[in-house]
Amino acid sequence: ACSEAAEKPGTDKKPYVALISKGFRHQFWQAVKAGAEQAGKEFNVDVTFEGAQEEGNVEQQIQLLQTVIDKKPGAIGFAAIDSQAAGPLMTQAKNAKIPVIAFDSGVDSDVPITTASTDNLAAAAEAAKHMAEKIGHEGKIAMVVHDQTSVTGVQRRDGFQEYIKKNEPKIQIVDVQYSGDPLKATDLAKAILTANPDLKGIYGSNEGAAIGVLHAVQEKGLTGKITIVGFDSGKDQIDAIKAGTMYGAITQNPVGIGYETVKAAVAAIKGEKLPKSIDTGFYWYDKTNIDDAKISAVLYQ
Amino acid sequence: MTAIPIPARVRGSVQQLLALASLIAILVFFSFASPYFFTPSNLVGILMAATVTGILALGTTFVIVSGGIDLSIGTGMILCGVMTGVFMTYWGWPAWAGVIGAILFGGLIGFINGFNVSVLGLPPFIATLGMMLVASGLSLVISGTKPIYFKEHPDFQLLMNYDVIPGARFPLGVLIFLVLTVVAAVVLSKTIVGRYAFSIGSNEAATALSGVNVVRWKLTIYTIAGLFVGIAGVLAASRLSSAQPVGGMGLELEAIAAVVIGGTSLQGGRGSIAGTVVGALIVAVLTNGLRVTAVPQEWQSVVVGCVILVAVYVDMLRRKAN
């Protein structure tokens, strides 16, 4: 749908909404894209969705944003990798009278009219809470975070760490390592398990990191002995949770993020008033609630 | 398909013209494909996109002409950006000092590469691969894995974005790129260091036996490349109004690709700045054109890959026909 509509964006006077995200290769973004396209159909607008080739590459994202602004769309949806870095272009969009809707994480600027996002700090704290409960509020745990510098990476790390520090004096975070690539995450989670034989749990902060942790635990033959808490969904995580090899995970509502962003963009084009922020929510899911309609609706395979 | 390369080599200038033909073909194609493509603002956007990679490619042309390679330019640029932030934000230097400091820091990176290659005698690939890793780590360490913002220097972003021609949106960064192109072209083709780069790339041992201090000149060549890395780092930081501590990996391949598409031989001894600029523009135009025509993103790298192959092949055919 995206490509047909995009071939001649703006022709036949359909409004055109351009979404620039942080990446496009991962399933999470594909789910956001699906939501956006769904809303596009519903509200009869053209929607394009693009992200940095390499997730987290600010420079590439800025290039994309520049190209899009030059096309003068009706509205822009923007998930900033670094919101300050986009400052000059935000101003440029404002001067060109193109409304901007922030999504996924906030844009630190007064240009965006509204923000459709997940509260990553709170979500990570929720993951920490479940981890603590499962391991009995004491022992050593470690973290595999998908990225050391991006806002989501930092927030999902800090939210988790702060919760533990504040509420769980007997839990010790012994190591934090970074990789969102499943293969690399596997090897580094194995190294963590090797160096900490008495480890009780590992947290993986996105799909790639969580899958890596899962395979590391399997390869080490520690399945069931280590509590794994993940983030996002995907078939591997869902299966693991159903099978009990992974305790549970946090899921955002990526389809909802995409949908709400386009919906807000359409409203902005029409000049309607919008709330300052749209919380797209997050959920904790584990074996017990994974089949609930509310949960399975936001999981992607 | 002659098996034996009794090379009927042709001079740089012809080669550039051929790459230029590919560039023009691509430009014409996209102009027909999309009404948004051949607009002043999009063309400026392309130049803007070509600036950072292009400047890296300019510097690395010297290294490649001299028969070396520099893989550290991508992450080195990121490190220079971080140093801009350190100088201007952490240490409170004035903007001009921060900019010069970061450029010299780039020169230092290049100097170390040159030292490792020419004095210690490490293979350039390994010496600069090591530096690539070191620079990417240092960027994180020095910045504390956080972007550094130019709070004290809100105008720093004008270095890249300032409109040179009022009203016409021709950013200063692009002008800097053009000026650097001219400088690099003169240095490579009209000065002694350029001549020696060609000589060393053509036959290092014979050059040394001719009484040329090859060690010193290789140091100089890598240092020049490093200075360009510094400039690119400063401009990237200015464009993003922040020093981003990650990224840069892969940029070195993009820059080297630009150099090679432009007809510079990775064997050394042959090449030109004009070719490099055309090579950088081919990559930038292609990437932009595919975006503007809204080719699905997963297809874009397929197309870019194929076009690079075809462009270089067509060049070769014509070179042979010559």
Add this chain to the structure above:
Amino acid sequence: MTAIPIPARVRGSVQQLLALASLIAILVFFSFASPYFFTPSNLVGILMAATVTGILALGTTFVIVSGGIDLSIGTGMILCGVMTGVFMTYWGWPAWAGVIGAILFGGLIGFINGFNVSVLGLPPFIATLGMMLVASGLSLVISGTKPIYFKEHPDFQLLMNYDVIPGARFPLGVLIFLVLTVVAAVVLSKTIVGRYAFSIGSNEAATALSGVNVVRWKLTIYTIAGLFVGIAGVLAASRLSSAQPVGGMGLELEAIAAVVIGGTSLQGGRGSIAGTVVGALIVAVLTNGLRVTAVPQEWQSVVVGCVILVAVYVDMLRRKAN
């Protein structure tokens, strides 16, 4: 620091021993630094981590010895993994057919590289850079940007993980790596294709003048590298019990680094499989050791970069002293 290399060349075997010395030094160091390092399970973990890159490095050794380079091995491997998924899950092939199909697909990628290099005469750097981009795009296109799971073949993951020695946790994947090492070593040093790889890398024009069909042998060499890429892709997919369509970029540099650390010359003509394996192990041991000793991750690439520089430099010194 002699400027002109009257090469006091040393045979491959000595060179490997020297890289081996660096490897042993690193092993000893980490054994003292952490009680968890020198344990059977961690050592197996290191071998496991070295498997995929190591296999890529084995194949690419042939290409580098012949004076070429292959940048497409990283994303090519990803694409082969995706093809495993396509064959086994989408098309429902039996596991053995899927595995063989994916390996042959790797061979096809290599063959196309070889065709571009030897028949069309493109510079290897450009030919394989183009393929790198094409492969990374095709992985996304073919998989629909989603991982492909081996639903019908739940046992597929045993290819990498099956315990060869019951109870002792020695995975099949590592055994495959060891077997491939032996195969590669024999092919490179004892067969005609290996001999011609050295000969072409040493002096391509002279080899052609000697009546060797250089075009055909270069095709063969790149195809061999492609087959290794296919095997690596299958094993990576098996390890994650899924074909992941993203990633792979940067792996080619890691593999090439392993080859060069192992004493193979990027100029071609000189190298060995044993060296490559030692090189791959140096990188894997270092990465693992730094993690086990919990060195902050931002420092890790700094350390790896420096160690690569030092290891190669020490080798050179001793080679000279020889």
Add this chain to the structure above:
Amino acid sequence: MTLLEVRGASKSFPGVRALDDVDLELRHGEVLALVGENGAGKSTLMKLLSGIDRPDGGEFFLDGVQYTPASPRHAQELGISIIHQELNLMPDLTVAQNIFIGREPRIGGLLLSERALNRRTRELLDRLGLPLEPTDLIGDLTVARQQMVEIARALSFNARVLVMDEPTAALNEVEVNTLFGLIRRFVTPTTGVIYISHRMHELAEITDRITVLRDGRYVDTLDTASSTVPQVISLMVGRTITGEQRPRAAVVTGEPVLSVRGLHTKALLRDVSFEVRRGEILGFAGLMGAGRTELARALVGADRKDGGTVTVHGREVAISNPADAARAGIGYLSEDRKRYGVLLGRSVRDNVVLASMPRFTSAFGLVADRMIGKTATDYVAKLRIRTPSTGQLVQNLSGGNQQKTVIAKWLVRDCDVLIFDEPTRGIDVGAKDEIYALLDELAADGKAIVMISSELPEVLRMSHRIAVMCQGRITAVLDSTDASQELIMDYATRFSAQGTVTS
């Protein structure tokens, strides 16, 4: 019927008509010399014969049957084996691997048998009487030894026609004699040899007939027995050359410019001491591997010295690389033109000024291209370098003209001490005389010249004094008036030297 016949061969390169309707006839059982000035088209013709280049026109007949060589391999299969003017070896492979490349013995059709390979090579080398080790790396051998490997390879085919393009350029008397022995053994009533050389005195010794080319055209074919050297030369150059013997020079008594004391290298040189005076040509003679090249390289800092001092104009200089040497006023012209002499991919102009760039550079580092062009044109004219323009790439020049380009490079640099290692290698007779004249001129100008040469007549003719080396030592320094070929050979073979002679 003739063994090999060429009718009307033509070949052009951009800006050059290298061959123009050339005929050639090689009879069964003969050695045919092919001579001509540098750039006359000799190598080009051989490249057409052996399938490396395609002719623009012309026909080839082998035993009366027309053939069109499609590739080097094809020519080999037809029984045409060629030794190229430029070495075509793989430096990273061993002697054995080089000789049998493409014909490796295998076990079960799959695995290489290194043992069988080395055995066969050993047999071949023993049969040919060449002192080479099958397992040595080519890259470690001197040019002369590499040349022997090429000869061994060419003879290892059961060829009917053997083409040798200046095989002796890198050899000295002893090895030349070995080679001649090999050629005589090769020639049978069914085979023939085409022999290209610039060394005129060799022709009488080994060849039966002589074909002369000039400017890409066939000139004439003479019977060797009934022709004289001056006759051949005048056919080659199209005019008569006096070729007068230079009178033996008197001993020069100027002050020493360069003096070397106790030079030592780990590998070979033992306590080498000598000095060269202003206006003097000091010749260096010796057998292959005597250490003359190594001495020159160590002296200019291209290789490590392990002891010894170098004094220029009475002041001791520290030389750790050739740049230091050049600054001290010492220039070195290498014997290995391709590897250490020319920049093949650069223009004649760039090569000529390479050693003197700072002189052509303004204060801002800008290069004065006009001045460079003028200087290059001057030297191209002065040395009669045959090239369409100074912008021509050196790789497109004939071998001899490449050599002249390297010489021009050092003439432009204007050093006080010039070390010429085999300066006339691959240079035609006419040009040789020009180079001799040039050396004399340089000496008369007050330069100190070291001339290393493997051609004894040349050493005897040019030098004021002659240093003879053997196994890394100087075994004698003779005044040219006292020297003779016999005496030099005597000192050159003082193997377990009875002490070192100092000048």
